[in-house]
Amino acid sequence: MxxxxxxxxxxxxxxxxxxxxxxxxxxxxxxxxxxxxxxxxxxxxxxxxxxxxxxxxxxxxxxxxxxxxRRLDMGEVRDLFVVRRTLELQAIASSKPLSVDQSERMDNAIDATTLAREREDWRAVATHSLTFHQQIVGLLCSPLFDEFFAQVIAQLRLVFCAAPDEQRFQSPWLERDREIYALLVRGDKPAAGEAMSLYLDDSERLSLALFAHP
Known part of the structure; x- marks a missing residue:
């Protein structure tokens, strides 16, 4: 510590x-x-x-x-995604070519997600996927944003816990994380930003559905 x-x-x-x-x-x-x-x-x-x-x-x-x-409500979920779009899309748009350390941390998060999925440990899948997105925000190179986003992903984790079928809820995201990572490795920031924007749109829609249909 x-x-x-x-x-x-x-x-x-x-x-x-x-x-x-x-x-x-x-x-x-x-x-x-x-x-x-x-x-x-x-x-x-x-x-x-x-x-x-x-x-x-x-x-x-x-x-x-x-x-x-806490249990979050729909308004709080919407606000979390406002924050995610602000930070994650800006991090991609303003990022420089990935350093070796940045690439390794993202790759490790994706590997951990992959292993958790193979073990059908869907709770761990969610956790490691959030770690990948924390590495995205890390591209801003701001310890203050890093600390703030750690609070955001903790709240997101509480949202994901509301899913009645964790496997169904978590299954789509690994391949999309891999796609975003591959685009960042290639240095294609516009495509990575577009992929992230679509990802967040879909994630918000499914997250809100958890609260609309309890």
């Missing part, structure tokens, strides 16, 4: 990573006493970490139940 962060920030990041990894699902309770024991932290530190997650839109306080992992 980053030693420059406070303990509360470190715990908040680990809990966010559990959300992105699909280990904490919408509606799950974050029990203060359990977290105190798990992290050997004070009650105040845990409360501060949970407050951070609340500020990021990942948790909410429910009377008589405590802090719960």
């Amino acid at each position: 980053n030693t420059t962060l406070s303990l509360a920030d470190q715990i908040a990041r680990e809990l966010r990573a559990d959300i992105i990894g699909g280990r904490l699902l919408p509606g799950m309770a974050l029990v203060e006493n359990d977290l105190v024991k798990a992290y050997s932290a004070s009650r105040n530190t845990i409360r501060e970490a949970l407050h951070r997650l609340g500020q990021e839109g990942l948790t909410r306080y429910v009377r008589h139940k405590g802090v719960m992992v």
Whole structure:
């Protein structure tokens, strides 16, 4: 963990990573006493970490139940895709030729997605695909955007958890991630941007459908 962060920030990041990894699902309770024991932290530190997650839109306080992992609504889903289009399309449009490190990180994310799909671990498929898109935003070379987008993909992970059939919902995206990556490797930014725009249109439509037909 980053030693420059406070303990509360470190715990908040680990809990966010559990959300992105699909280990904490919408509606799950974050029990203060359990977290105190798990992290050997004070009650105040845990409360501060949970407050951070609340500020990021990942948790909410429910009377008589405590802090719960949030369920998002349709308006919030639409807003997430406004953010995705702004950051991911701009990242592609303004990107320079991929460095070796950038290419390797994207390739590794796609390989991890492929392996997860072969294992039919659809929860991991979603997580690794989001990691690929985090690498897209990384082309902006902005630590501030990287940190912000980590919060965005955690919220997206909560959206994807609403899919009643994870396999059907996650199946289409790997090939499209591969296509975007191949276009970036070739340096064809216009085509990569167009492919990403269509990808986000389709992803938003299917994500909103999860809430329109509960």
